[in-house]
Amino acid sequence: MSNTTITAPKGFLAAGLHCGVKKSGNPDLALVHCPTGARAAAVFTTNAIQSAAVVICKQHITRHPIYAAVINSGNANTCTGAKGLAAAKVMCAKVGKELAVDADSVLLASTGIIGQPLPITKITAGIERAATLLSDSAAAGLNFAQAIMTTDTRPKQACRSVEIDGKTVTLAGTAKGAGMIGPNMATTICVLTTDANITKPMLGKALKAAIGNSLNRLTVDGHQSTNDTAMILASGLAANKPIKTQTEVGFRRFSKALTELCVDLAKQMALDAEGATRMFTVQIKGAVSKAEAFKAARAVADYDLVKCAVHGADPNWGRIICAVGSCGVKLNPNRLCCKIGDTWVFRNGKPVAFDAQKVSAVIAQKEHTITVELNVGKHSDFCFGCDLGRDYVTINADYHT
Amino acid sequence: MSNTTITAPKGFLAAGLHCGVKKSGNPDLALVHCPTGARAAAVFTTNAIQSAAVVICKQHITRHPIYAAVINSGNANTCTGAKGLAAAKVMCAKVGKELAVDADSVLLASTGIIGQPLPITKITAGIERAATLLSDSAAAGLNFAQAIMTTDTRPKQACRSVEIDGKTVTLAGTAKGAGMIGPNMATTICVLTTDANITKPMLGKALKAAIGNSLNRLTVDGHQSTNDTAMILASGLAANKPIKTQTEVGFRRFSKALTELCVDLAKQMALDAEGATRMFTVQIKGAVSKAEAFKAARAVADYDLVKCAVHGADPNWGRIICAVGSCGVKLNPNRLCCKIGDTWVFRNGKPVAFDAQKVSAVIAQKEHTITVELNVGKHSDFCFGCDLGRDYVTINADYHT
Numbered sequence: 001m002s003n004t005t006i007t008a009p010k011g012f013l014a015a016g017l018h019c020g021v022k023k024s025g026n027p028d029l030a031l032v033h034c035p036t037g038a039r040a041a042a043v044f045t046t047n048a049i050q051s052a053a054v055v056i057c058k059q060h061i062t063r064h065p066i067y068a069a070v071i072n073s074g075n076a077n078t079c080t081g082a083k084g085l086a087a088a089k090v091m092c093a094k095v096g097k098e099l100a101v102d103a104d105s106v107l108l109a110s111t112g113i114i115g116q117p118l119p120i121t122k123i124t125a126g127i128e129r130a131a132t133l134l135s136d137s138a139a140a141g142l143n144f145a146q147a148i149m150t151t152d153t154r155p156k157q158a159c160r161s162v163e164i165d166g167k168t169v170t171l172a173g174t175a176k177g178a179g180m181i182g183p184n185m186a187t188t189i190c191v192l193t194t195d196a197n198i199t200k201p202m203l204g205k206a207l208k209a210a211i212g213n214s215l216n217r218l219t220v221d222g223h224q225s226t227n228d229t230a231m232i233l234a235s236g237l238a239a240n241k242p243i244k245t246q247t248e249v250g251f252r253r254f255s256k257a258l259t260e261l262c263v264d265l266a267k268q269m270a271l272d273a274e275g276a277t278r279m280f281t282v283q284i285k286g287a288v289s290k291a292e293a294f295k296a297a298r299a300v301a302d303y304d305l306v307k308c309a310v311h312g313a314d315p316n317w318g319r320i321i322c323a324v325g326s327c328g329v330k331l332n333p334n335r336l337c338c339k340i341g342d343t344w345v346f347r348n349g350k351p352v353a354f355d356a357q358k359v360s361a362v363i364a365q366k367e368h369t370i371t372v373e374l375n376v377g378k379h380s381d382f383c384f385g386c387d388l389g390r391d392y393v394t395i396n397a398d399y400h401t
Numbered sequence: 402m403s404n405t406t407i408t409a410p411k412g413f414l415a416a417g418l419h420c421g422v423k424k425s426g427n428p429d430l431a432l433v434h435c436p437t438g439a440r441a442a443a444v445f446t447t448n449a450i451q452s453a454a455v456v457i458c459k460q461h462i463t464r465h466p467i468y469a470a471v472i473n474s475g476n477a478n479t480c481t482g483a484k485g486l487a488a489a490k491v492m493c494a495k496v497g498k499e500l501a502v503d504a505d506s507v508l509l510a511s512t513g514i515i516g517q518p519l520p521i522t523k524i525t526a527g528i529e530r531a532a533t534l535l536s537d538s539a540a541a542g543l544n545f546a547q548a549i550m551t552t553d554t555r556p557k558q559a560c561r562s563v564e565i566d567g568k569t570v571t572l573a574g575t576a577k578g579a580g581m582i583g584p585n586m587a588t589t590i591c592v593l594t595t596d597a598n599i600t601k602p603m604l605g606k607a608l609k610a611a612i613g614n615s616l617n618r619l620t621v622d623g624h625q626s627t628n629d630t631a632m633i634l635a636s637g638l639a640a641n642k643p644i645k646t647q648t649e650v651g652f653r654r655f656s657k658a659l660t661e662l663c664v665d666l667a668k669q670m671a672l673d674a675e676g677a678t679r680m681f682t683v684q685i686k687g688a689v690s691k692a693e694a695f696k697a698a699r700a701v702a703d704y705d706l707v708k709c710a711v712h713g714a715d716p717n718w719g720r721i722i723c724a725v726g727s728c729g730v731k732l733n734p735n736r737l738c739c740k741i742g743d744t745w746v747f748r749n750g751k752p753v754a755f756d757a758q759k760v761s762a763v764i765a766q767k768e769h770t771i772t773v774e775l776n777v778g779k780h781s782d783f784c785f786g787c788d789l790g791r792d793y794v795t796i797n798a799d800y801h802t
Contacts, residue, residue, distance in 0.1 A: 047727040048729075049726030079719060079752060081752075115718060115722070115747065225723065226722075226727075316514075318480060319515070322450060322515060322626065324449075326447075326449070326450075336450075346480065346516070351481070351517070389794060393789055393791045
């Protein structure tokens, strides 16, 4: 298909533009509209401090139908008190007015710097302009994807099609986030669209599962933003028989496609993480529980010394073992094993002689897998991580308030 | 006093030299000897994977008296299996032979790269030479301090004197560690000496308290090494009345001096952390428990985005609030307050107007304090941290196996 943006599924119009929040002049306001009304679901940050946008979006997501979602970048509208809450409501009201829908049928998200007042006048002027630019073109979808970016160097977009009841169902999405990314809602902002005909509860279940196996498996710096939001809007225009239960084939197909799409976005995010040059998957096997497997996977992926070693393409497996050893999961030191790519580097508690140059070349790829076998149980889990480059520091030391 | 090294307390001889573990030619073998025999105590890493040196040192520390401690840098002797354990025993046996004491009256520690065989022949030759160089001079103490360094750019040493029973009791110490530093035994290697006359159990209690309030309050990258060891040797030659209980004045004075000394070492470590240019203290107030206060303090000090902001001298308090919000401690969003130095930047859940240039100048100092008030309880705790500089990445991406 030629359009692989969020306007690819039937029933969606999008726009993205610069309204003046960002000093750089880059796009900072994104609007998506489903004129026929959409079923919607969302997952949010669990940070105790939450953006005013998250507070309001949590109220609106319970409604049906949802007609639009508006996102601004460059300002998080977090730690902004009552004024911030009022500004978030004004954003929805303005979209409602421009699109002639209820304010509470509009979802929203904000991303950017914390603790500064939202320049609401600029944003409402931007919303007015965005409403006139709404289009189902691929260009409009790309504008949207660009307008939610913060320190991202490129937009992240993914699209999938799946056959359900003889109908082609399309799913598409865009995500932003290049730092402050940790599991427990790993992304800052992710907007997904689909023309699937699916009930709101089933949409919620599919979203939760997809995020759980993709964005929630990604860690850049172990951080969890105050603004994390992933939302999905389903227009139903693919005209498949409505997906109502988790057991039906349609649900499984939809869910699988949504997970693949989100994994695609998660990997794009890892590869564009602040200062990152490559990504890796940490696979933990033989844990006493899935939770412990994930804890260990995350410990390795979050371990700065491992991330630096990956940056230097250095097969320094001692740091991997150190990370696993210090994270508190049950393991058998004498049966502990570690593999980088397909090469064993540590087996049953002892170093293995290996070709360091060959393994270094594996690490130097865009993507590789680190496997650790704890050998105390039957459970596995994984985590996506990326290397830690000098530019992470440059970006985050110079990103001034 | 002119000698402020570990040979300052009465009864200690030290040596440090290059025996060939480090390719750089830098000193890599350190030996301290107490000819009259010392009472000793130690604390160790809780990492599930432990160096052979830690395994053996844990056995020997139960003994009395202790006559010596030997430390090599450049190789961790970790993940080295049965050969590693044998090598650790050989180290102690060789020291025992040279000093004519039992092998199990010798403590040891190793620090450096994980997973490579210890070059034991070089080390035993080094021990033989070190034994002939033992001296109570300040130069010998400095040699010792230099020989335990890995990526440290300078030795860390501290010395205190305290009057107990009309006698001058001297305490001294050296520590290494510039990366892979997190609480739960924060340092890699710390060697302390004193001429205090104090029982072994009281020495252990004083050490635990001192480390708990100093090295265990320091985080550079949240990592916990497989080799962390802090040990103290007490010669008793100050001839004070033996310290036997925690309630006596002598214990309190000794304990206070030891804590101050360890805080001094911890701050030196923070300032010399890999890539760091400055340090900071995170003070958490109003937590529901001391454990939650520490958890929040550590969350802030470990937060890469906060560390980058400190590196850029940027008063980006939003990242501090985000760190506190995501660490899972109880807090009141509407009463949350944050102070950088003496300047309130966030009060009762709302931003406060402040002079950004003035606060930036505070952060740019060698040392400043970040205070966060959770306002849900009466408990406080703190953590030391340092900034995250580009050189952390350079050092750890290029430190090749």
